[in-house]
Amino acid sequence: MPSNVGAYAAGPTPIQTASGRTRRSSAFFSTHNNGQYIELDDLGVATSPIGEEARYASAPKAKSKKLYIPNTLWTRLFAITGIIETLGTVGIESWIFISISNHFDDEGENSGTSRLRSFLGLYIFALLYELLLAYDALRRKNTFQLMGLCVCNLGLLIYGVIQTKEIKDTLTNLSGTIANGDTLWSQYRIALILVPVVLAVGTICMSIVTWKLRAEFSWTIYKSISADLQMSWRYTTYQVYIALLKFDFFFIFGTELQVILAVQHVVNREFILQAAMIPVAIVSLILAARFCRLEKKKSLICMMILMAVMIASFVYTLLRMFQGEDSGLLNSYHVSLTLFASLAMLLLGITLVNSVVCICNFGKGLKEHIDNSRKPKATADPENSWTEDTKSRFVLN
Known part of the structure; x- marks a missing residue:
């Protein structure tokens, strides 16, 4: 008895699609002992089960970049902590800034009022910049940047304590007498004390949440880098380097701003040089990250x-402040300028060392991992997952 296995029907066979339309396919019915089946040699093109129109509609589309929103428990807690801390501290500092400015408007601009405004303005900028870095760290899943933010928050707490004493002394000098200074100081004392308290609570909460996020982000990096320990170390070095550049900018900007306010003369060559350092620093740090x-x-x-030139510039500024002929201009910013310049030099020095390590890692495969992590991952599309070489058989019982 002749077997009908492998027998093919003559001519193309019409197939009814999901949309109800009947179309002819290049596929042919075959007969098997268990029933008929279809051999589809080009399923992706000729036999899409949902019709020709859907095949074009299912083509992958370019995804637009969306605003990052924290989507896990710990990322949300970190974001909420940062927002509450920033709103509280910036609100207090802004009220003090506006109140003091209105109080001394009649006296005009002098070294005392400039000093007060620089303290408060720089502090407000630091708090807002820290919130921006927190968002960036969560978006990029940079654990080391989060750790740096905790340290930076602690530094702002210390600076808040120093700022309290500096503002008290400046108010006394501007008021003329100790009695008038104490009266004016009593209006801002509680508010200025609240700022370090809020920062202390925020630092503790951020440190706890960062510890939890460390494990969460480490798993994400592990999925991207896999179990290659050397590649993981190179990626860690790169993350630390990028985080350092972001903190470098703030301390460089803070140092240069205070020097500019101390000089106070636009025609002065020193003023022009210090003012030019700010855009140079911004451009150089951005290019350093890109390169x-x-x-x-x-x-x-x-x-x-x-970066080495910037370090030399800060050393020269400190030497002038302590023993140079222009020390009188810089003495009013003695404490804060020393703090900012010292931290800027320290961070730039660490950045230079990290740069050397990053250069040693060039050409070892890290660039491909970084590029892949920056590209959006396409979602799997079952309609387009067939290749030209794929053959599928559907048994028709």
Whole structure:
């Protein structure tokens, strides 16, 4: 008895699609002992089960970048902590800034009022910049940047204590007498004390949440880098480097701003040089991050030279403040300028060392991992998962 296995019907067979339309396919019915089946040699093109229109509609579309929103418990807690802390401290500092400015408006601009406004304005900028860095760290899942924010928050707490004493002394000098200074100080004392208290609570909460996020982000990095310990170490070095550049900017900006306010003369050559340092620092730090990601060795070395020039500039500024002929202009910012310049030099020095380590890691496969992590991952599309070489058989019982 002749077997009908492998027998094919003549001519293309019409197939009814999900939309109800009947269309002819290049597929042919075959007969098997267990029933009929269809061999589909080009399913992706000729036999889409939902019709020709849906095949074009299911093509992958370019995804637009969406605003990052924390989507886990610990990322939300960190974001909420940062927002509440910033709203509280910036609100207090802004009220003090406006109140003191209105009180001394009649006296005009002098070294005392400039000093007060620089303290308060720089502090407000630091708090807002820290909130921006917190958002960036959560979006990029940079654990080391979160740790740096905890340390920075502690530093702002210490600076808040120093600021309290500096503002009290400045108010006394501007008021003329100790009695008038104490009366004016009593209006702001509680508010200025509240700022370090809020920062202390915020630092504790941020440190606890950062510890929890460390494990969460480590798992994300593990899925991207896999179990390659050397590659994980290179990626860690890169993350630390990027985080350092962001903190470098703030302390460089704070130092240069205080020097500019101390000089106070636009025609002064020193003023022009210090003012030019701010855009140079911004551009050099941005380029340093880009050149490190693209593994441009010579270009990154040029940025390292600029960082070394900045360190030399800060050393020169401190020497002038302590023993130079212009020390009188800088003495009013003695405490805060020393603090900012010292931290800027320390961070820039660490950044230079980290730059050397990053250069040693060039050409070892890290660039591909960084590029892949920056690209949006396409979702799997079952309608387009077939290749030309794929053959599928559907048994028709």
